[in-house]
Amino acid sequence: MKFGQKALAGARAGTRAEGVRVEISGCVGARPAVRAYIRVSMATAANDNMFTIYGSPHLL
Structure with missing residues (x-):
């Protein structure tokens, strides 16, 4: 979902984002882990x- 890229269709509009993922590449830390995820969106x-x-999460 790109914020600020959608033209408004009327006087009211909204955006909702749950479970937003933040990724930090190149930072392993003390207990690295992997996990599966699925993202569903509707516009x-x-x-x-x-x-x-x-x-x-599955610890490595």
């Missing part, structure tokens, strides 16, 4: 919705 003329579901 209408008035709103954008996105949510992310994460699996359990």
Whole structure:
């Protein structure tokens, strides 16, 4: 979802983002882990919705 890229279709609009993932590349830390995730998004003329579901982390 690109913020600020959608033209408004009316006087009211919204954006919702849940489970936003922040990635820091090149930083391993003390306990690196991997996890699966799925992201679902839906856009209408008035709103954008996105949510992310994460699996359990697996320590490396």
